[in-house]
Amino acid sequence: MSYGTQAPYRVDVDGSEETIAIEDLGTIPVDETRVIRLFFEADILNVCDLIDFPGISDPNMSSDVWQRMLEEVDAVLWCTHATQAWRQSEAAVWETMPQAIRERSALLITRFDKLTTERDRYRVQKRLEKETDGLFAATFPISLTQALAAGDDYEAFEECGGIDFLQYFLQMIDDLAEIVGDTTQSIYASSQTADKDIETSA
Numbered sequence: 001m002s003y004g005t006q007a008p009y010r011v012d013v014d015g016s017e018e019t020i021a022i023e024d025l026g027t028i029p030v031d032e033t034r035v036i037r038l039f040f041e042a043d044i045l046n047v048c049d050l051i052d053f054p055g056i057s058d059p060n061m062s063s064d065v066w067q068r069m070l071e072e073v074d075a076v077l078w079c080t081h082a083t084q085a086w087r088q089s090e091a092a093v094w095e096t097m098p099q100a101i102r103e104r105s106a107l108l109i110t111r112f113d114k115l116t117t118e119r120d121r122y123r124v125q126k127r128l129e130k131e132t133d134g135l136f137a138a139t140f141p142i143s144l145t146q147a148l149a150a151g152d153d154y155e156a157f158e159e160c161g162g163i164d165f166l167q168y169f170l171q172m173i174d175d176l177a178e179i180v181g182d183t184t185q186s187i188y189a190s191s192q193t194a195d196k197d198i199e200t201s202a
Contacts, residue, residue, distance in 0.1 A: 001038045001052070003045035008038045013068070030054065030061065034068055048173050056093050063093075074176050076105040077169075082112045082141070085124055086131055094135060104176065106168060107136040112161065113143035137172075140165040 009019050011034045020028065020036065028036065035051075044050070051073065053066045078094065080086050094102070109128060115121045125141060132139065142161035150156035157163055 001040060001042075001045060001050045003041065004039035005041060006039050008036065011035045011037065030065055047177070056089060073101060074104070074180055075172060076101060077108055078105060078136070079108045079110045080128075082109050082121075082124055083114050085109055086128055091131070102135055103137055104172065105136055106165075106172070107132055107139040108144075108165065109139065109141040110144055112141040113146055138168055140168065 007019050008022055009017050010028060011017050013032055013034050015034075022038070025036065051069060053069065054061060056063075056066070076097070078090075080090060097105075107128070109124065112121065115124060121141065125139075128139060140161055142165055146160035147157060147162040150160060150162060154163075
């Protein structure tokens with residue numbers, strides 16, 4: 001997702017492009033698509049592009065579907081559901097991410113409102129702090145549905161975890177802008193090149 005008003009389009013795995021209609025997104029073949037580019041006049045897209053990756057829970061989906069776009073990534077906002085947080089499949093995929101990406105990424109414990117007692121919230125947070133220690137730059141419990149519903153209600157937005165995460169996210173964008181600068185190479189691509197250089201010199 002990028003800032004703009006142009007029509008959305010699909011990029012095939014071979015690099016060819018075709019204009020699409022948003023209402024037809026559900027009919028686009030995932031295995032044959034590298035990326036779908038959407039454009040919106042949203043303030044946040046003035047300072048960054050957002051990539052919405054498909055989830056990893058579908059056993060019929062090849063990992064190639066999301067791995068083919070990793071070279072475009074500078075940081076990840078990884079969402080794990082509070083009621084079944086940080087499954088082994090999530091941990092296994094995250095271990096494949098380069099350290100340069102992991103140290104600039106955040107873990108969002110979503111659907112946090114589904115944990116109805118303070119005791120459950122405390123236990124989930126403590127478990128995740130232990131199991132993901134050193135794997136993310138920050139962790140945020142949040143209810144995204146409540147954040148959207150809060151609108152201009154600052155207290156409601158703060159209560160659901162929105163303020164803490166938003167402040168972190170904006171700072172993360174500023175930090176990444178300084179690191180990446182005007183280059184076209186992402187942190188992920190840079191780390192892959194560095195790894196290859198190390199292997200070659202070794």
